[in-house]
Amino acid sequence: MDPESGESVDPGIYTRDAIDEAFGFADNVYKKFMLSMDEFVESGAIKEWRAFPYDWRMPLEEIVDEGTRLEDGSTANVLEQIREMAKSSKSGKVSLVGHSNGGLLAKVVIDRLEKSGEAGLVDRLIMVGTPQIGTPKAMAGLLHGDGINLLKGLLLDKETARGLGENMASAYNLLPSKKYFEIVQSPVIEFDYDVRDIYDFRSIYGESISGFGSFKSFLLGDNGERTEPEEDDTDSPNVLKNTFLSRSIETHNNLDSWRAPEHMEVIQIAGWGLDTVRGISYDDCDILFCPDNLSNLDRKLILTEDGDETVVVPSAAAMEGEERYYLNLKLYNNPLDLKFRISRNHADILEATPLQDFIKNIIQNKKEQVTYISTEKPKVEKEYKRLRYRLHSPVKIDIIDENGNHIGIIENNDQDSDIRRYEQEVPNSYYMEFGETKYAGAEGRIAQDVILKGEDLGTFTFEIDEVFGTGETKNTTFENIPVMEGMIAEIAISDSVGEMEIDINGDGEKDFIIRPGEEASKETSLEILEKMIGFLDIHQTVKDRLIDKIGNARKQLEKGHNIATNAMLANVKQQIETFSRENAPEKFRIPKEEAEKLIVIIERIQLID
Template identity: 50%
Template sequence: LYLNSDGISVNNEIYTKDEDIIDRAYNKIVYRDFMSYMDILVADNTIKEWKPIPYDWRLPLQSTVDDGIRLEDGKLIDLLEEVQKLAENSNTGKVTIIGHSNGGLLGKVLIDRLKNIGKDNLVDKFIMVATPQVGTPKAVAGLLHGSGLSFPFFLNEKTGRGLAENMSSAYNLLPSKKYFEYAQTPVVEFEEDVKDIYDFREIYGNEIGDKDELDSKDELDKFLTGDEGKRSDPDFDDTDSPNVLNENLLNEANDIHDNLLDKWSAPQGMEVIQIAGWGLDTIAGIKYDDCDIVFCPDKLSNLDRELVFKKDGDATVVIPSAIIMNDGEIYYVNIEKYNTSNDKYNEHANILEIPQLQEFIKNILNNKRDLTNYITTIKPEVTDEDESLRYKMHSPVAVHLYANNKHTGLIENPNPDSDLVYYEENIPNSYYIEFGETKYLGSPKNGNIRVELVGEDTGTFTFEIDEIKGLNVSKTTTFKDVPVIKDMKAYLDISENIGIMEIDWNNDDKIDTTIDLEKSNSTETVSIQLLKEVIKSSHINPILKNHFLNELKVAEKQMKKGKNKNAAKILEILENQIEIFSDKKMFKKLRIGKDEAESLIKIIETVRLNLIK
């Protein structure tokens, strides 16, 4: 699917299947029920016919309309001709266009071209559902770091960013100039310590995207294209450094937004209906900081990056972007309420699968505006009664949520030869996102949520749980710098006590130790215990291994006496010993491998620093 720097497909044999829109993508139903519903509308004579129009979503909107949609046999779908054919067969001589997501942008271009040839009177209604009319911040994360390109699987960030950086459609989804007239939060933020790596604040101040600043779009474009040449294009493997985007494609996207999409208005006599999804955590921006890991060099590839969420969208498109037109009707779908009431998980990708939305669209087609359940003309408001949880994991640890026999998190890829990472989001109003080495999850607060953590490698992890009340974080619970080994498991029962973590370090289904954040020294004591397990599972010479374990026992005794500084001193000596025994001049029989030594030293250093804080 890759494209060259001109946005042209590298593989010229890729084609679109006629009328073959996606019914389901692995475990997520996308348009299946909506297609069936449209067939029912034909059967009951609500409409005479309908036609789904798939298209190559990688390519520019203009070329899709102007050049046609290429099919397998080389034939082209001419969208202008399709509208005219449907209108000729219609009982009214007109058609209604329903555009979902990017399809709404394509619909604007199509109607513009119909207007150019005097055929715009063939369209009586234009319904945009969850359309990012002026872009959405999620696209910034995808283009800069290859993150968020998921459905319902992840491309690895290298592949995802390589695909997106020359894809015209991805640039069209970036926040446009008009976006910043309505944005409530910055698209990019820079913490003060980020200057230790790269002084973004000197160039942009604290943030990009303050709606009171007239140059927000110019600043964003400057950041996206490398700070006017000051920042070079990162290596393909380096997805932690912000990418330097294709300036030509960015200019083309700005041009179509400024001159068509953002100033688009409906021709006289055409009804425009904007439908936005609401109630789900949606990416609203990115926050950059310096690296907090021990021994972390100050370079761009070690930037810490964090997603910022707002409960004001459909998990992809933030509300302002979906309802930007003042001269169009506006409706809201309360997806959060629908999911809760029906034990479902619908979001941006499958919003058209909500039966009440399908029924409302039928009402529109019948020239009625009778509101169905979950559909309102006034945007729902978040209240203090709305409570949810956001989870954030920094580390080599997998995170799984379970509730009422439903699961949210990673699942096994059915194709063992594939490099795609599959996940599912079956708990209503839950989500799973990977952004760099950080995993983000969300869930309702009510319900019997159980968290399961599974070690993927040796290291340390920090696990944060934000309790959200209304729009604000009411409390944050943090398990910081906990040592982990591969296959170690840890459990939290959210309904009981968020501050207690049970740990099964050898994966034998028995709880070996517990971290209780209400007890002093609990994390540090368990960290020493887990550090012993890390040493036991290492490839160190048995004689050295026993020596190191005895040292840790002494440190443990010092901690029990409340002498954390003494314990920290023992750990410092242990670090030095490991470094000595990793020297290539050391006897081969006693030598510790360089990578293993570095990993152990990082873990010990992290535990030691926590002891003396």
């Protein structure tokens, strides 16, 4: 996309058809819904139905006014299609069903029909999971490239995702609008006290951002005070384009105040019960002497169950005075037979059979009760429990439940693709990456094994939240565990969180056990470090010297001499620095990057009391 105009720089891109399944290997997107509508026609209930695929990169108004370019070079015009269908309809009218951004597009369509005196061609608008006033997850994508799932099961890398989003005018429509802040009271951005050590956001915005004026200022780089980061620096908050943001504000000013013509029925359907991003919390980094630049900001998701994993309920049901319905995804995804895998969320919500039946009922002017759909927003049962996992790199996470269902990254057979694949087979599960942190979640009633695999030298922290229906949250944290590539840590979770069993080199033997909620003790951390160095690809003489010095530090620790232990560790750091210098003999040299990571591990061990 052109960064100035937002126009496509490749004139060869076209729109083909609605997505039934993604590239043949991801989960269905609209496949079952499309088959359901075909059957609806065959039953004689309706004469025809059409899917209108469109180029979602383009502004809504442009899609409606200029049409969508198709593969054969022709242009599909949604207004013309509505006119054609109305002519052949028994009632002379059509019903519009808009999923996600499609609901916003439908509002623009009806607005154009009103202006041409043709609003009578549409008798109802059904919006499903539409971010009518925006949703915070879009903010994370535009600021950091986080959480950009092209389709269910496909994850785009952050640099590409952020670059795509910031130059796509339509993406700005998904940001929380002014009306969002009038309806939703919780802040979309929070600043930890320690963030001032990197950048004093708190002196500009206070502890949080919960108003549109401050939000707009933050998106535009504190009104120009903060510069746009380099393309590969996705940890610094992006500075968005004023032109596109202003255009989206104008769009929302129109859509957020839009009212349907008196004759038209409006149905809003919101997905409920899945962990959904409601905000971002910024903090300083957790390394010793954290450098004071924005690229060292840490960020954490703030989650709510009041959504469908992408769109929060207040946005999907934002129109006052119009009918609201809630699809209980948490309950629908929770079958009695746990071997039957269901994990519907925003991306494939129309694949939910109850929703398909409900939409058919509405089109036939029936308001019959459908299981899992209600006019009252559901409440969390007191006995309910779900698990939320947060893993700080450099570690990969895989979760496997008692039935063999998997959550986590899987191999993409296309070696040339920069798109990664993931699975979320466990009922009500999800997998997301925000910054260097991996997030996953699943039902708490299902026994699960968590497998953590080291991908690099460093330390990791693994947090588990057991969230109960009573509102109580029990946190278990395994903190600052030294890790190397190939190391495996496993935790069994059933009624409670089990011990972490660590296998340093992946040979199948358990080398260490850390109890739930414990930081690795100084003694255990030194033992792990000692074993890790033994497996590093460096000269044996260097290994022996470092292991010997770590052994001396352990002896001081056994005597209770913490200061002397840290002094010995300082000597280990000095040795590592010496062996990493360019003038060190090549056969003894420790690669610079590896040396820096070892030093960070040692510095964290020094901080343990």
